[in-house]
Amino acid sequence: MALEHALLVALREQPASGLDLAKRFGRSIGFFWHATHQQIYRVLARMDADGWVEVTEVAQTGRPDKKVYAVTAAGERVLADWLAEPTPMEPLRSELAVKLRGASYGDRQAVLDVVRANLADHHARLAHYEQLEKRDHGQPETLTGHDLDTYLVLRGGIRLERFWVEWLTEYLHAHRSRPARSPKDQER
Amino acid sequence: MALEHALLVALREQPASGLDLAKRFGRSIGFFWHATHQQIYRVLARMDADGWVEVTEVAQTGRPDKKVYAVTAAGERVLADWLAEPTPMEPLRSELAVKLRGASYGDRQAVLDVVRANLADHHARLAHYEQLEKRDHGQPETLTGHDLDTYLVLRGGIRLERFWVEWLTEYLHAHRSRPARSPKDQER
């Protein structure tokens, strides 16, 4: 379970409310982690009870109050300890990969359409990430500390999207080279 | 939820018992899906109740009986329908990525050690997959149908491990080029 620790990292970058965090998890941190606001609220409440974070209620004009969370000294210790722990290799769990493998047990063309749709999504994301790279990280050679880490995680996002684009392209290409005998033929 | 469908794919390849499936999920299918035997037993029981699979009790000499599951006609239909459904882009959830991003909030050297350990694991897996490719798929140009799909999913496993190796190598290299001022310095 690492949502706690992902939240600690996010809050050390910048104290924030639950909804702020949910939004950030849809952006930069979201390259490799995702969480809904409900889950974030629950975990935040637990972390507060455990003394890892502290809350400041902030009144806003024309908007509901918000609870801004910040990491406590105890939370900093928890995070530092976790960072030094070994992380076991996590197995990827991909529904699309199961479909690629099982394509011959259904309508092949329909699966290829699903693959094409996913390929388009990954292309779009890759373009978006590459734009972020150009916009936010002008001269990466000069970066150090946390700024360097942020950049390198974005690099990971880019590399991951390239992995998807290349793999799905290979899949489509391999099946284009070996079409069904007749266009409307069902495989068997 | 796709474990059901992953099991349907596995059982269409070859009818099997719960433990057989658990073992297979540690191998080829395991490139992109993983499940423990307890989870498999539970899902298998539900699929049996739903009429997606049927059980044959097989007596064995010197071993406990086993229940061999096979996909029913209804199960085949469920699988075919699912294969044609669009699959939303799934966000990757990586604990290691969180550590990369948060490294400056702990002992940087300890995190680099964690990264090195993971890099070694991914190197080993990559070598293993490449060996499988060489051993099981001599001339890939000749493959068609399900054999081609199996090969292409293995290709995905190889590409994914390369992604990890390249990304983690980039991370280590970037931090080797920008060392702490003094060897025992703590970052801040």
Added chain:
DNA sequence: CTTATCATGTAAGCAGTTACATGATTCC
């Protein structure tokens, strides 16, 4: 006047992990 955004939460349920249990057999 409706929709979207800000902001926080409750409730119900499913998916998945971890620990434990059983009972026989084969290997060392």
Added chain:
DNA sequence: GGAATCATGTAACTGCTTACATGATAAG
């Protein structure tokens, strides 16, 4: 005699998702 493998399962728990609820303001 002890450990490992084959084979199936129960029980307890955690993590996470989905649906729903509230109540205000800003934008179209």
